[in-house]
Amino acid sequence: MATIKDVAKRSGVSVATVSRVLNNTAPVNYKTKETIMKAIEELNYKPNIIAQGMRTKKSKTIGITIPDYINPFYYELFKYIEDAAKKEGYHVIVSSTGEDINEDINCIDDLINRNIDGLIICTYRGDKETIKYLLELSKKIPIIFMDNLQLDKPVNSVYTDGYKGMKEITKHLISLGHKNIGFVKSIAKYKVANDRFYGYKDALIEAGIEFRDELVYEGNYHIQSGYEAAKYFFTDKKLNPSAIVSSTDLMAIGAMNYIKTIGLRIPEDVAIAGFDDIYMSRLISPPLTTYRQPIEEIAKEAINLFINKVNHPNAKNRTIVLNGEMVIRRSTDILRNEIERI
Amino acid sequence: MATIKDVAKRSGVSVATVSRVLNNTAPVNYKTKETIMKAIEELNYKPNIIAQGMRTKKSKTIGITIPDYINPFYYELFKYIEDAAKKEGYHVIVSSTGEDINEDINCIDDLINRNIDGLIICTYRGDKETIKYLLELSKKIPIIFMDNLQLDKPVNSVYTDGYKGMKEITKHLISLGHKNIGFVKSIAKYKVANDRFYGYKDALIEAGIEFRDELVYEGNYHIQSGYEAAKYFFTDKKLNPSAIVSSTDLMAIGAMNYIKTIGLRIPEDVAIAGFDDIYMSRLISPPLTTYRQPIEEIAKEAINLFINKVNHPNAKNRTIVLNGEMVIRRSTDILRNEIERI
DNA sequence: GTGAAAGCGCTAACAC
DNA sequence: GTGTTAGCGCTTTCAC
Numbered sequence: 001m002a003t004i005k006d007v008a009k010r011s012g013v014s015v016a017t018v019s020r021v022l023n024n025t026a027p028v029n030y031k032t033k034e035t036i037m038k039a040i041e042e043l044n045y046k047p048n049i050i051a052q053g054m055r056t057k058k059s060k061t062i063g064i065t066i067p068d069y070i071n072p073f074y075y076e077l078f079k080y081i082e083d084a085a086k087k088e089g090y091h092v093i094v095s096s097t098g099e100d101i102n103e104d105i106n107c108i109d110d111l112i113n114r115n116i117d118g119l120i121i122c123t124y125r126g127d128k129e130t131i132k133y134l135l136e137l138s139k140k141i142p143i144i145f146m147d148n149l150q151l152d153k154p155v156n157s158v159y160t161d162g163y164k165g166m167k168e169i170t171k172h173l174i175s176l177g178h179k180n181i182g183f184v185k186s187i188a189k190y191k192v193a194n195d196r197f198y199g200y201k202d203a204l205i206e207a208g209i210e211f212r213d214e215l216v217y218e219g220n221y222h223i224q225s226g227y228e229a230a231k232y233f234f235t236d237k238k239l240n241p242s243a244i245v246s247s248t249d250l251m252a253i254g255a256m257n258y259i260k261t262i263g264l265r266i267p268e269d270v271a272i273a274g275f276d277d278i279y280m281s282r283l284i285s286p287p288l289t290t291y292r293q294p295i296e297e298i299a300k301e302a303i304n305l306f307i308n309k310v311n312h313p314n315a316k317n318r319t320i321v322l323n324g325e326m327v328i329r330r331s332t333d334i335l336r337n338e339i340e341r342i
Numbered sequence: 343m344a345t346i347k348d349v350a351k352r353s354g355v356s357v358a359t360v361s362r363v364l365n366n367t368a369p370v371n372y373k374t375k376e377t378i379m380k381a382i383e384e385l386n387y388k389p390n391i392i393a394q395g396m397r398t399k400k401s402k403t404i405g406i407t408i409p410d411y412i413n414p415f416y417y418e419l420f421k422y423i424e425d426a427a428k429k430e431g432y433h434v435i436v437s438s439t440g441e442d443i444n445e446d447i448n449c450i451d452d453l454i455n456r457n458i459d460g461l462i463i464c465t466y467r468g469d470k471e472t473i474k475y476l477l478e479l480s481k482k483i484p485i486i487f488m489d490n491l492q493l494d495k496p497v498n499s500v501y502t503d504g505y506k507g508m509k510e511i512t513k514h515l516i517s518l519g520h521k522n523i524g525f526v527k528s529i530a531k532y533k534v535a536n537d538r539f540y541g542y543k544d545a546l547i548e549a550g551i552e553f554r555d556e557l558v559y560e561g562n563y564h565i566q567s568g569y570e571a572a573k574y575f576f577t578d579k580k581l582n583p584s585a586i587v588s589s590t591d592l593m594a595i596g597a598m599n600y601i602k603t604i605g606l607r608i609p610e611d612v613a614i615a616g617f618d619d620i621y622m623s624r625l626i627s628p629p630l631t632t633y634r635q636p637i638e639e640i641a642k643e644a645i646n647l648f649i650n651k652v653n654h655p656n657a658k659n660r661t662i663v664l665n666g667e668m669v670i671r672r673s674t675d676i677l678r679n680e681i682e683r684i
Numbered sequence: 685g686t687g688a689a690a691g692c693g694c695t696a697a698c699a700c
Numbered sequence: 701g702t703g704t705t706a707g708c709g710c711t712t713t714c715a716c
Binding site: 051061068078082094284 | 343391396401414428622627628
Binding site for chain 2: 685686687688689691692694
């Protein structure tokens with residue numbers, strides 16, 4: 001790879017002048033400029049971003065933390081984030097955070113030591129020490145949280161309104177006549193879990209349906225825990241709900257698997273709904289009713305927030321709450337089912 | 343972030359000495375060593391990897407190119423690669439390559455300008471110029487191809503034996519009595535497509551079944567093209583195969599969708615099989631028979647190849663061909679279907 | 685066993 | 701308009 005020195009030598013100027021035309025940072029004589037451009041072309045020179053970063057403290061790189069387990073939602077989100085970042089001239093460097101919550105800070109430190117310009121956090125797990133660390137860090141580099149942290153301090157964050165979405169889904173189920181509705185919650189200390197849970201709960205209450213604690217099962221995001229949830233509802237506790245709402249599609253799919261195993265039909269015997277609208281939700285059978293997170297928009301807004309913070313470090317932090325949309329598919333809708341069969 | 347200077351100052355030594363204990367690169371007096379260690383601890387100092395890279399020309403970063411469209415296989419593979427890389431102290435920086443094949447080299451150049459130590463290519467699309475460029479580049483940094491390039495020059499590559507796998511799948515279908523078997527091919531110029539195609543073809547020939555060109559549909563990896571393939575077989579050409587084998591699970595799922603749409607049952611009317619064993623294949627209905635790529639092993643071997651090449655730059659290039667395993671699920675197996683219903 | 689200094693590729697004062 | 705030079709954080713001769 002040619003360096004700026006090579007270009008300077010070839011064009012008979014100093015590196016400073018080359019740098020000037022490269023960054024358009026000071027007027028350069030038209031003739032010399034042309035010579036330099038030609039040399040750049042001939043040598044196929046491209047500035048070394050790392051070296052640039054060394055000086056400018058800008059690496060054009062965004063770090064991102066993603067949970068380690070395969071919830072496709074995060075990989076779909078990641079793809080859109082990478083796309084949006086690329087459009088702004090940034091690359092994305094990933095660090096997946098595993099089971100051990102104590103490793104989270106190490107993961108972030110690793111990223112910091114790579115001079116990242118900012119951080120997108122998809123994995124905050126409610127740990128006090130981590131958030132303290134992140135808030136401190138956010139004084140130095142932009143940090144975007146992909147979750148509702150429910151903090152008193154304002155942070156940059158973007159997420160889908162889980163309360164509203166889950167309420168809408170639950171109301172849909174209620175409107176179909178369901179009263180005995182099980183809920184698959186996510187890990188309580190993860191902030192994102194609560195909004196969705198309260199959306200479910202309030203929908204029941206507003207409809208005059210008694211909220212029952214036993215109808216809530218706390219899953220752990222893995223597909224298997226959706227399976228366990230259904231087992232808990234139907235086999236262990238024999239609560240036999242007529243519908244199950246899950247706080248993630250993945251766990252909803254797990255629940256569907258169990259329900260099919262015990263010979264119940266979806267949606268005739270049990271209606272199922274999820275949240276996220278991951279890619280596979282439309283492909284399983286029956287296709288899953290869910291609340292679609294506007295994933296592409298989420299990614300774009302995250303990068304917007306980031307870019308804005310880079311350009312205006314003193315801009316105050318913003319929380320962007322996006323609305324998704326309910327997607328009704330066959331897993332809840334008998335009528336639709338029959339229509340499609342025709 | 344504390345720098346090596348801060349540590350040096352605090353311990354009353356020169357930066358050189360600090361560097362020595364950091365890298366264990368020369369003996370340091372036990373006492374001074376302890377003082378330095380203490381300072382490192384107290385300042386929570388971690389060496390800046392970028393700056394290290396500036397000097398050593400090692401960035402502890404691997405670049406990876408991934409196709410832009412959502413074939414979940416690549417995101418699953420990516421996850422395992424990231425995992426394996428992390429275990430070796432490397433981070434992964436992604437560049438997704440979009441529709442425009444002419445952008446591929448630019449994507450790679452962007453990565454190179456970030457001082458990556460090596461490159462993992464998941465996206466080679468048969469373009470002559472790109473391969474020439476990559477072969478040249480591989481003289482400088484390790485490049486691992488995740489595909490069978492079928493070149494005369496040896497390259498570092500790791501992939502699943504698509505010929506063997508597809509032959510096995512096709513034979514399975516033949517053993518179930520199918521003779522009229524459609525094949526959904528991948529884009530012909532992508533190298534990986536050919537092995538799988540010939541596996542299908544040879545299985546037919548060996549079984550004494552005539553190979554018919556019209557029974558081959560060239561898809562483009564998108565799920566929609568699997569749908570189109572089934573439409574081509576059943577509606578446009580009325581070839582009515584009793585089974586369809588697809589070179590990727592995603593296209594197989596697309597084909598399933600079309601088949602269901604026209605009211606045919608799987609597997610009773612049409613048997614379907616794919617290749618990859620992506621996560622969703624076991625979750626759709628009916629679950630998809632496929633050939634499982636040993637994805638975790640693929641990732642590990644890729645990183646092994648990479649590490650080996652880093653440590654022994656003159657090591658000769660190796661091609662690692664891994665065997666997958668056939669996973670028979672209900673989409674081909676009526677018997678299994680009945681058993682599971684009991 | 686340790687320190688001074690050069691240099692990786694680049695940018696940004698500061699001179700002229 | 702252009703060149704010289706310092707320095708980003710680190711490693712690595714080369715002295716001592």
